[in-house]
Amino acid sequence: MRDLDPIITAAHDRVRGYYGSAIGRSKYELVTPALVIDRDILRANLAYMQSRLPELHARLRGHVKNHKSPHVARMQLEHGAFGLCAATVWEAVVMVRAGADEVLIANQLVNPVKRRAAALLAREANVTVNVDDVRDAEALSAAAVAAGTTLGILVEVDTGMHRAGVDSPEEALKVGRAVQALPGLRMDGLSGYEGHCSMEMDHEKRHEKQAAAMEYFVSVADHLEANGVPCPILSAAGTATAFWTGSNPRITELQLGSYAAMDDYHFLMEPRFKKATTAVVTVISRRMDRVVLDLGKKTFGSAEVGSIAAHPRIFGHEVLKPYRFDEEHATYEADASCDLKVGDVVDFHLGYTPFAVNYFDAYHVVEDGTVVDIWPIMPRGPLHGGLLQLVESAGA
Amino acid sequence: MNDPAPLVTDAHERVRDLYRSALGRPRDEVTTPALLLDLATLRANLELMADGMRDAPATLRAHVKVHKSPHIARMQVEHGAIGVGCATVWEAIVMARAGISDVFVINEVVGPEKTRALALLAREADVKASVDDAAQVDELSAAAVAAGSTIGVLIDVDEGMHRCGVTTTAEALPLAQKISQSPGLTFLGLTGYEGHCSLEFDEAKRHAMAREAMAQLTGIAADLAAAGLPCQIVSAAGTGTWGTTSRYPGVTEIQPGSYATMDGHHRGLDPRFGWAVTVLASVISRRSDRIVTDAGSKTVGASHGVLKGWDLEKYRFDEEHSIFLADASVPLTTGDKVEILCNYTPFAISYFEAYHVLEDGKVVDIWPVMPRGPESRWLLDMLERGT
Numbered sequence: 001m002r003d004l005d006p007i008i009t010a011a012h013d014r015v016r017g018y019y020g021s022a023i024g025r026s027k028y029e030l031v032t033p034a035l036v037i038d039r040d041i042l043r044a045n046l047a048y049m050q051s052r053l054p055e056l057h058a059r060l061r062g063h064v065k066n067h068k069s070p071h072v073a074r075m076q077l078e079h080g081a082f083g084l085c086a087a088t089v090w091e092a093v094v095m096v097r098a099g100a101d102e103v104l105i106a107n108q109l110v111n112p113v114k115r116r117a118a119a120l121l122a123r124e125a126n127v128t129v130n131v132d133d134v135r136d137a138e139a140l141s142a143a144a145v146a147a148g149t150t151l152g153i154l155v156e157v158d159t160g161m162h163r164a165g166v167d168s169p170e171e172a173l174k175v176g177r178a179v180q181a182l183p184g185l186r187m188d189g190l191s192g193y194e195g196h197c198s199m200e201m202d203h204e205k206r207h208e209k210q211a212a213a214m215e216y217f218v219s220v221a222d223h224l225e226a227n228g229v230p231c232p233i234l235s236a237a238g239t240a241t242a243f244w245t246g247s248n249p250r251i252t253e254l255q256l257g258s259y260a261a262m263d264d265y266h267f268l269m270e271p272r273f274k275k276a277t278t279a280v281v282t283v284i285s286r287r288m289d290r291v292v293l294d295l296g297k298k299t300f301g302s303a304e305v306g307s308i309a310a311h312p313r314i315f316g317h318e319v320l321k322p323y324r325f326d327e328e329h330a331t332y333e334a335d336a337s338c339d340l341k342v343g344d345v346v347d348f349h350l351g352y353t354p355f356a357v358n359y360f361d362a363y364h365v366v367e368d369g370t371v372v373d374i375w376p377i378m379p380r381g382p383l384h385g386g387l388l389q390l391v392e393s394a395g396a
Numbered sequence: 397m398n399d400p401a402p403l404v405t406d407a408h409e410r411v412r413d414l415y416r417s418a419l420g421r422p423r424d425e426v427t428t429p430a431l432l433l434d435l436a437t438l439r440a441n442l443e444l445m446a447d448g449m450r451d452a453p454a455t456l457r458a459h460v461k462v463h464k465s466p467h468i469a470r471m472q473v474e475h476g477a478i479g480v481g482c483a484t485v486w487e488a489i490v491m492a493r494a495g496i497s498d499v500f501v502i503n504e505v506v507g508p509e510k511t512r513a514l515a516l517l518a519r520e521a522d523v524k525a526s527v528d529d530a531a532q533v534d535e536l537s538a539a540a541v542a543a544g545s546t547i548g549v550l551i552d553v554d555e556g557m558h559r560c561g562v563t564t565t566a567e568a569l570p571l572a573q574k575i576s577q578s579p580g581l582t583f584l585g586l587t588g589y590e591g592h593c594s595l596e597f598d599e600a601k602r603h604a605m606a607r608e609a610m611a612q613l614t615g616i617a618a619d620l621a622a623a624g625l626p627c628q629i630v631s632a633a634g635t636g637t638w639g640t641t642s643r644y645p646g647v648t649e650i651q652p653g654s655y656a657t658m659d660g661h662h663r664g665l666d667p668r669f670g671w672a673v674t675v676l677a678s679v680i681s682r683r684s685d686r687i688v689t690d691a692g693s694k695t696v697g698a699s700h701g702v703l704k705g706w707d708l709e710k711y712r713f714d715e716e717h718s719i720f721l722a723d724a725s726v727p728l729t730t731g732d733k734v735e736i737l738c739n740y741t742p743f744a745i746s747y748f749e750a751y752h753v754l755e756d757g758k759v760v761d762i763w764p765v766m767p768r769g770p771e772s773r774w775l776l777d778m779l780e781r782g783t
């Protein structure tokens with residue numbers, strides 16, 4: 001792992017400058033709502049995953065989209081991950097600058113600026129990209145040739161999630177052959193995240209769906225290999241399926257991410273990882289039949305993932321029923337037996353943390369309830385925020 | 397209106413520089429996903445509201461939590477708004493530095509840093525906040541005294557939305573008395589957003605609900621006046637009820653915000669206002685039965701959206717993808733640009749750092765979204781440094 005790039009240390013300095021007055025103080029003294037990550041729980045999650053790696057056939061590629069933290073990403077690399085996985089090219093830029101030598105953008109890029117950014121980033125690290133379309137592969141090839149780099153390619157296979165990904169072994173072979181023949185591209189194998197299994201809360205049903213998805217995934221690889229397209233990499237899995245998929249002798253790498261920072265949604269499926277990321281919030285209004293908090297859907301995103309409840313709720317008051325979630329307010333039913341009052345600062349379960357992480361500027365890192373550091377969230381938002389100019393200027 | 401301060405002009409320069417390659421380019425050349433603002437539609441919306449308010453007894457206070465844009469807020473003031481409404485103290489700081497002197501945090505401000513920020517801001521602007529509890533009054537008063545400033549205070553009335561707010565004169569009167577006797581505070585009146593009405597799409601029912609809510613709000617105002625505490629301000633309304641509420645006797649100002657940028661939810665309430673803000677996305681995967689775009693719930697927000705110009709059923713929104721059903725008869729292909737009409741635009745806006753501003757289909761400017769995110773304590777540090 002390389003050292004942190006100045007863009008990461010500058011961002012770290014910036015958020016420490018903004019929020020560093022909280023360091024050394026109790027998390028309950030923070031200006032709320034504040035995003036909190038418990039470093040001991042984070043380390044325990046990473047250590048648990050690392051302890052399970054020897055028994056798994058596949059290697060660990062830590063996904064970063066759920067935490068967007070260069071600091072957490074480095075800890076993933078220190079705890080057994082050989083590389084990282086990103087949802088966007090801008091996340092990939094940040095994570096390479098955080099020190100990763102290997103990054104997979106487990107997504108289609110398509111946009112010409114994003115293709116160019118990935119091709120330029122390949123000057124700094126081994127960059128791999130998903131494709132499911134021959135024309136996209138051709139354009140990636142042109143971008144890599146123009147940049148004088150090589151992009152690793154995984155053909156994305158739809159293993160049942162019904163998002164992107166080729167629909168059949170024949171289509172996979174067609175795209176794989178095209179990739180093989182294109183300059184600037186290296187046909188690395190297949191990517192097949194079984195995300196539909198992470199929307200199945202029932203343990204047995206999830207396992208059945210996972211097994212079916214990976215059986216199909218491997219059969220697609222067999223078809224390519226039998227037809228002269230080797231697939232040295234088969235990448236799949238999320239936190240809810242990692243130990244099953246990782247035990248499949250054909251799967252070579254796992255692309256889970258939530259295991260590190262965790263949330264209530266994933267905790268329902270995989271309680272061996274503990275919730276490291278929470279929020280601290282303030283009761284701003286106390287009515288006789290309800291309490292109102294100073295965070296809402298702009299902060300924790302949604303109370304559901306798809307149609308599944310993610311359960312944003314108050315620590316120690318988990319029984320309180322949500323009344324309504326507005327943009328800047330969460331309102332819970334609470335009669336006089338609930339002792340919450342205006343000004344109380346309490347811990348909050350965020351439900352599904354990737355949404356919250358998407359909105360905050362920084363994590364307040366705590367140990368034993370005391371703030372010990374401030375970590376930046378990078379990249380922030382859907383725009384490139386200057387990362388495009390950064391990769392462009394790197395080789396100039 | 398004052399000139400914008402460096403906080404705002406520097407942010408504008410910064411995003412113009414970051415996204416300068418888009419300036420002068422047509423919409424389809426913008427890197428996706430991008431937040432688009434159509435200037436002509438925005439202006440038409442602002443003019444429509446100005447026309448509608450010309451003969452209304454109430455004045456217009458424009459809510460900014462919807463757009464978080466100093467530029468749009470200034471245009472709202474140019475189109476007749478007396479000032480702005482904000483959801484957070486951080487928004488109020490940005491809007492005051494955008495040059496708008498009348499800023500009202502239409503929310504309970506709780507916590508020592510937030511009340512201190514509000515009190516410090518009151519040194520440079522006409523600052524108002526709302527309360528529904530004696531503890532908040534004590535905190536605001538102590539902060540204002542410490543800062544040597546005066547904060548205007550309105551009592552938040554729950555007229556049926558069931559969020560914050562007192563419900564009766566019996567609750568409001570002692571609170572009003574306490575405010576009027578608290579150093580550093582001025583009792584200004586009542587605020588009562590009838591947000592529950594904006595969840596009712598039947599127009600007749602919605603306006604009846606709004607009138608009922610206003611009867612309660614103005615009734616409490618009359619009771620306070622009779623007890624010697626007249627309400628200088630009685631503030632209410634959103635985009636779904638502005639027409640009725642702005643003409644209800646006793647209401648002095650309305651506080652709508654969505655009318656400027658609009659979205660699917662508010663177009664369902666008042667379709668006279670046009671869709672000024674959309675999200676530009678690319679089709680990144682074309683399957684036999686669906687298309688996948690690069691704007692998901694981390695971009696568009698929890699309330700999702702539909703595609704402009706394409707009547708396609710939503711299949712699913714994931715974090716970084718939205719998926720719409722599209723058979724072979726739909727001529728969309730990988731790389732095509734689509735615009736997502738958000739059902740609720742404030743979520744999308746809160747994720748972006750800037751708007752790509754379009755006129756006649758070309759990018760003419762980049763405007764910052766400010767403040768970004770829920771934690772903006774650095775704005776307090778800025779006030780404390782006196783910079």
